[in-house]
Amino acid sequence: MRVFGFAAAGALLLVIAEIVVFVLVAHAIGWWWAVLAGIVTTVLGAVLLKREGVRAWQRLRSAVNEGRPPGGDAGTGVAGLAGALLLLGPGFITDTVGLLLLVPPVRAFTGRRIRQATEARISAAAAGDLFGPRIVKATRAEPGPVPVQPGAGDVVQGEVLEGDVIDPQHRHHSA
Numbered sequence: 465m466r467v468f469g470f471a472a473a474g475a476l477l478l479v480i481a482e483i484v485v486f487v488l489v490a491h492a493i494g495w496w497w498a499v500l501a502g503i504v505t506t507v508l509g510a511v512l513l514k515r516e517g518v519r520a521w522q523r524l525r526s527a528v529n530e531g532r533p534p535g536g537d538a539g540t541g542v543a544g545l546a547g548a549l550l551l552l553g554p555g556f557i558t559d560t561v562g563l564l565l566l567v568p569p570v571r572a573f574t575g576r577r578i579r580q581a582t583e584a585r586i587s588a589a590a591a592g593d594l595f596g597p598r599i600v601k602a603t604r605a606e607p608g609p610v611p612v613q614p615g616a617g618d619v620v621q622g623e624v625l626e627g628d629v630i631d632p633q634h635r636h637h638s639a
Contacts, residue, residue, distance in 0.1 A: 482555035489556055505559045509551030512566070516544040535582070535594035539575030547571070 490498035520541030527534040547565030550558040564570050583591040 478555075478557065482557050485556045501556075502554055502559075505551050505562075506554065509548050509553070509562065512548035513545065513552055516541070516548045520545060533592075533594055533596035535579065535591075536596065538594070539578040539582075540571055541575075542578050543571045543574040546574075 486498060486502075489501070493501075520537075523537040523541060524534050527537055543565050547562040550562030550565065552562075565574060579595060583595065586594070
């Protein structure tokens with residue numbers, strides 16, 4: 465319930481800010497030009513929504529057909545669709561954010577953030593299926609006792625290679 469309250473307050477503040485910005489822009493360039501700019505960005509948003517939707521679907525199908533995880537392209541596709549949706553709605557603030565989301569570096573940055581947020585909320589197995597193997601940085605620990613949490617199960621010392629724990633006692637070295 466608390467999240468709903470924050471969302472409602474945020475939406476109300478956005479509406480008020482959009483009205484204030486519209487009045488300021490209309491005062492600066494004229495009412496008819498401001499209305500025309502709003503109509504043009506709405507039409508642009510509709511055109512881009514169709515284009516971005518088709519592109520996102522094509523990238524998804526291409527990834528699946530090539531056997532690649534589709535999630536890498538999904539984040540940038542969602543960012544493009546969000547940009548088009550923001551342009552579709554009325555208001556200069558949302559139009560500005562929507563246009564920014566269509567700029568390739570901003571879109572790539574936002575796509576990475578969408579991927580990180582998604583990976584944090586789903587299981588590691590699902591994230592692997594969606595985005596492919598994770599790249600992690602690891603350092604080798606000094607030899608010694610490994611701390612064990614109660615009920616954590618057996619502790620096996622080894623190293624992580626592409627997500628699998630390799631027991632150093634069971635390695636097969638080819639000569």
